[in-house]
Each structure stands twice: as C-alpha cells, then as structure tokens.
Amino acid sequence: MFKIILFASFVVCIVADPPDINEYHRRRNTLSRNELRLTVGGNMTLSDKESEVNNCIMQLKFQEIDYAFDHPRYYNFSQHYFKYKDTMRKRRLYQILKVMPKGALLHVHDMSLLGPDYLMNITYMQDLYVCLYKETVGFRFSSKTPNAPCKGKWQDISKVRSSVENVTKFDEELRKHFTLVVDDPDTVYGCITDTWTKFMDYFLTVDPLLTYRPVWEKYFYDALMKFREDNVLYVEFRSVLPSLYELDGTAFDPVVTAKAYRKVIRKFVKDYPDFIGAKLIYAPSRRVNRSVLSTYLQIAKDVKNDMPDIFAGFDLVGQEDLGEPLIEFAPQLLEASESLDYFFHAGETDWLGTLTDENLMDAILLGAKRIGHAYALAKHPLLLEEVIKNDIGLEINIISNAVLSLVRDVRNHPLSTFLSKGLPVVISSDDPGAWEAEPLTDDFYVAFVGAASRLADLRLLKQLALNSFTYSSLEDRQKIEALRRFKRNWDSFINNFKCPL
Numbered sequence: 001m002f003k004i005i006l007f008a009s010f011v012v013c014i015v016a017d018p019p020d021i022n023e024y025h026r027r028r029n030t031l032s033r034n035e036l037r038l039t040v041g042g043n044m045t046l047s048d049k050e051s052e053v054n055n056c057i058m059q060l061k062f063q064e065i066d067y068a069f070d071h072p073r074y075y076n077f078s079q080h081y082f083k084y085k086d087t088m089r090k091r092r093l094y095q096i097l098k099v100m101p102k103g104a105l106l107h108v109h110d111m112s113l114l115g116p117d118y119l120m121n122i123t124y125m126q127d128l129y130v131c132l133y134k135e136t137v138g139f140r141f142s143s144k145t146p147n148a149p150c151k152g153k154w155q156d157i158s159k160v161r162s163s164v165e166n167v168t169k170f171d172e173e174l175r176k177h178f179t180l181v182v183d184d185p186d187t188v189y190g191c192i193t194d195t196w197t198k199f200m201d202y203f204l205t206v207d208p209l210l211t212y213r214p215v216w217e218k219y220f221y222d223a224l225m226k227f228r229e230d231n232v233l234y235v236e237f238r239s240v241l242p243s244l245y246e247l248d249g250t251a252f253d254p255v256v257t258a259k260a261y262r263k264v265i266r267k268f269v270k271d272y273p274d275f276i277g278a279k280l281i282y283a284p285s286r287r288v289n290r291s292v293l294s295t296y297l298q299i300a301k302d303v304k305n306d307m308p309d310i311f312a313g314f315d316l317v318g319q320e321d322l323g324e325p326l327i328e329f330a331p332q333l334l335e336a337s338e339s340l341d342y343f344f345h346a347g348e349t350d351w352l353g354t355l356t357d358e359n360l361m362d363a364i365l366l367g368a369k370r371i372g373h374a375y376a377l378a379k380h381p382l383l384l385e386e387v388i389k390n391d392i393g394l395e396i397n398i399i400s401n402a403v404l405s406l407v408r409d410v411r412n413h414p415l416s417t418f419l420s421k422g423l424p425v426v427i428s429s430d431d432p433g434a435w436e437a438e439p440l441t442d443d444f445y446v447a448f449v450g451a452a453s454r455l456a457d458l459r460l461l462k463q464l465a466l467n468s469f470t471y472s473s474l475e476d477r478q479k480i481e482a483l484r485r486f487k488r489n490w491d492s493f494i495n496n497f498k499c500p501l
C-alpha cells in the first residue's frame with residue numbers, strides 16, 4: 001500500500017500508491033447505481049415488453065432534453081407555462097403520456113376543474129343575468145331581475161348580447177375573466193400578489209355561475225368525464241361546499257352541496273363503470289376566525305356521518321401567506337383529529353422561517369395523511385424525516401407552483417429533490433381549468449421532462465401512478481380493486497404501444 005522511499009539525505013517520505021482507476025470506476029458505478037435505486041420508481045423491475053416501451057420513451061425524452069441542453073435559448077421549461085403549453089402538447093412524448101394510465105388525481109379544486117370555453121358555454125344558458133361595471137363582471141341565474149348587489153345594473157345576458165355591436169368581441173372580453181392565461185404573463189404577473197389577485201377574481205366571478213344547482217351538477221359530471229378522458233381513474237377533489245341556489249333564489253346549506261356531489265358521483269360511475277369514483281375533501285377558507293372554524297369542523301363531521309362513502313377529510317384553502325396559519329387553530333384541529341382525516345395545504349411559499357412555512361410543522365403534528373404542495377419541505381431536514389417515518393403523501397402541483405409565482409424554471413422546483421430522495425410523491429394539478437391545463441397530462445409531462453432526472457424513465461411514471469392509489473383515501477378493499485383496474489389499463493397501454501419513432 002505504501003512505499004517507503006529512502007533519499008540520499010535519509011529523509012523518510014510516505015507516498016500513497018496512485019489510485020487504481022478500475023477500483024475508482026467500481027466505486028463510481030456503485031454510487032450512481034445506488035442513487036438511481038433511491039429515486040421514486042428506481043427499484044422497480046420492468047417486464048420485457050415494458051422495457052421496449054421504455055426504450056422508445058427514453059429516446060424521445062433524450063431528444064428533447066439534449067436538444068435543449070445544446071440550445072438553452074429554446075428551452076421551453078425555463079419560460080412561463082403559458083408560453084409553451086400549446087407547443088408542448090404537440091410533442092410525441094406528450095401524446096404518449098396523454099394515453100398512459102396515470103392513476104388518481106388527488107388535489108384539484110371544485111371551481112377550477114374545467115376551462116374558460118366550458119364557462120363561456122354556461123353564459124349562453126337561459127335565465128342568466130349579468131352585472132357589468134367598469135372592468136368587473138358579475139353573474140346570477142334568476143327567474144326575475146336578481147336582488148343581489150350590483151354596482152351597475154342587472155341585465156339579461158341574452159339581451160346584452162343582442163344589443164352589443166360585436167358579439168365576438170364581447171365574448172372575447174368576457175372570456176378573459178375565466179382564465180389566468182394571457183399573452184404576456186411576465187408583465188401581467190409581476191409578483192405573487194398580482195397572480196393571486198387575478199386568481200381570487202377568477203373564483204369570485206365563476207362562483208355564482210357554477211353554484212346554480214343544475215349547473216353545479218353538470219359541471220362536476222362533465223369534469224369527471226374530462227378526467228376520465230385524460231386517463232385518470234379516480235379523483236379526490238377539494239370543495240368549499242358553497243351554498244347552491246335555485247332560480248327563485250332558494251339557497252341551500254353545505255350538506256346539500258355534498259349530497260349533489262354524491263348524486264353525480266353515483267350517476268357517473270353507473271354510466272362509466274370502468275371509473276372508480278371520487279371523494280370529497282371539505283376545504284373551506286383559511287381566512288376565518290376560530291368560531292367560524294368550529295362551524296366548519298361541525299359541517300365536516302355532519303357530512304362524514306351522512307355520507308361516509310364519499311367523504312375523505314378536511315383541509316383549509318386560500319393564499320397561505322395571507323390566511324391564518326394552522327397554529328392559530330391547533331387546539332380545535334387537534335381535538336377534531338379524532339374524527340377527521342386531514343389533507344392540509346402547507347408550505348406553499350418561498351418564505352422560509354415564516355408562519356406560512358411553519359404550517360408544514362403543524363400539518364405533520366396534526367397527523368395529516370397527505371400534504372398539499374409541501375413546496376417548502378426540502379428546507380426542513382427534520383420535517384422531511386417525519387414525512388418519511390409517517391409515510392405522508394406529498395401532493396405536488398408543479399404547474400400551479402410555476403403559474404402562481406413560486407418558481408420560474410421548473411428545473412429549480414423541489415420536486416427534483418423529492419423524486420431523487422424517493423419521497424412519497426403524487427402528481428396533481430390543483431386548478432387546471434384556471435390556467436387551461438389538461439387535468440393531469442400537462443403536470444405529468446412537466447414533471448417527467450422538466451423536473452425529474454434526465455435518466456428517470458417509465459419506472460418513475462408507473463410508480464407515480466401507483467403512489468396515487470397508495471396515498472389515496474380509498475379503503476383497503478377499494479384500493480385492491482383500483483389497482484386491479486389500473487393494472488388492466490396499464491397492460492393494455494403497454495401491449496398496444498406503438499413507438500412513433
């Protein structure tokens with residue numbers, strides 16, 4: 001190992017052997033293999049047929065990434081999502097992910113499931129009144145002029161349309177209220193406040209359009225249809241359970257909204273027996289005080305007692321930096337944790353060391369089954385350990401985080417780290433309708449090509465789909481059935497695969 005060199009002056013030196021390059025390569029290979037095995041899906045074995053499909057997918061993925069590596073100027077994922085979403089959908093790899101079974105969608109919100117074109121169609125329904133005032137627009141379905149507040153005056157929208165000079169132009173302006181997508185996102189959305197202000201305006205505008213009871217039911221049915229077409233098998237959606245209303249002004253309480261969901265889910269599963277179904281996470285606003293929170297918790301318990309088959313659990317929503325932190329409600333939430341499962345939004349922030357950031361700690365201590373976003377988690381080594389120890393699913397919504405101004409270049413999204421460490425990740429889409437994304441394929445594509453390792457392959461995609469069932473709130477026997485159906489769809493995807501190369 002060591003040579004003793006005697007010099008003429010009898011000074012003794014000890015010199016290390018030159019390292020053996022073969023040994024060096026062995027160690028290097030071990031490191032690289034072990035690291036890959038740690039990643040999500042990294043320990044999975046593919047069948048021969050799956051390996052063939054994988055070779056094709058990886059050739060397409062390498063083409064895209066290696067081209068971008070050589071031409072960073074044209075790297076789409078360092079642009080705003082609005083700039084590349086349409087060209088992305090033409091990629092051959094995207095088309096493959098579109099037809100690939102992707103499992104369950106576990107994080108989406110009630111009023112942003114479908115896009116602006118769907119909402120535009122609703123504005124052509126009968127009995128709809130519109131309140132136009134300066135830049136704002138309000139809606140209300142009613143059998144007579146509504147008495148809801150309006151700074152301008154309520155008008156029958158069909159009469160407005162027949163009186164305007166140019167209906168195309170009128171509709172174009174109206175449509176802008178139903179989407180965050182703009183041509184120049186970098187100027188319009190200068191900072192997170194601009195984005196969230198527009199996002200909140202979106203919800204205020206669409207709320208009265210969607211909460212008309214017949215529309216609410218049809219909207220959800222059509223959303224399930226769109227999810228199914230995107231090769232999603234099961235959905236857990238969050239709802240504020242808004243009060244639904246009828247043409248004569250009758251308003252209902254939140255339990256009626258939950259019942260409407262149950263009715264639609266039952267009908268949809270009957271019409272499409274290959275679909276597993278959907279469950280509700282009751283997720284009202286976090287911008288409330290403790291007494292209002294108590295009523296929310298009571299509603300959650302009532303809905304759970306009444307409809308245990310569709311009720312998954314409880315969460316709070318709204319811009320985390322502005323709402324109340326979970327610690328404000330800790331005593332109440334701790335008490336209710338006996339009877340409710342939690343799926344808290346937490347750590348959807350860039351502000352390390354703030355109360356928002358600490359929501360992660362409270363979500364974990366309150367026993368959350370999954371965490372929504374967990375964007376800030378990588379910065380907390382002990383919380384990371386807790387997530388692994390308690391096997392808490394992380395609902396990652398990468399496009400949402402990019403659109404809502406947390407990250408610009410998706411290569412810098414913490415999902416890269418989460419995947420490398422093999423954390424319990426599921427991919428979801430948050431509010432796909434509000435930014436005109438497909439229910440799940442867009443997020444899968446951006447995660448796979450933009451955030452995951454260049455080397456991550458079909459095993460990652462399959463593990464992500466499997467994770468979506470593992471971390472769902474399906475009961476054990478339902479999970480077994482869901483996995484059986486997923487396997488059937490997956491095998492058929494693999495067996496019918498035709499490589500476009």
Ligand SMILES: *[C@@H]1O[C@H](CO)[C@@H](O)[C@H](O)[C@H]1NC(C)=O
Pocket residue numbers: 043044045422
């Ligand atoms: C691979 O990892 C997953 C998730 O960490 C685990 O559930 C599974 O049992 C592992 N599979 C093998 C073959 O080791």
Ligand SMILES: *[C@@H]1O[C@H](CO)[C@@H](O)[C@H](O)[C@H]1NC(C)=O
Pocket residue numbers: 117118121
């Ligand atoms: C809107 O309605 C038209 C006409 O009925 C229909 O063809 C179109 O598919 C609808 N668009 C959406 C997004 O539902």
Ligand SMILES: *[C@@H]1O[C@H](CO)[C@@H](O)[C@H](O)[C@H]1NC(C)=O
Pocket residue numbers: 166167168169172
């Ligand atoms: C109506 O508005 C649309 C969209 O702004 C425009 O393209 C079209 O030329 C207008 N039509 C007329 C007749 O002015």
Ligand SMILES: *[C@@H]1O[C@H](CO)[C@@H](O)[C@H](O)[C@H]1NC(C)=O
Pocket residue numbers: 288289290291292
């Ligand atoms: C809590 O908020 C509600 C609704 O804003 C309000 O009516 C109530 O007075 C508040 N309660 C307390 C104790 O501040």
Ligand SMILES: CC(=O)N[C@H]1CO[C@H](CO)[C@@H](O)[C@@H]1O
Pocket residue numbers: 064067068074075076083084087
């Ligand atoms: C690699 C890749 O997908 N590049 C595309 C990025 O977007 C532009 C248009 O904005 C396309 O022309 C490129 O092909």
Ligand SMILES: [Zn+2]
Pocket residue numbers: 107109345372430
């Ligand atoms: Zn969300």
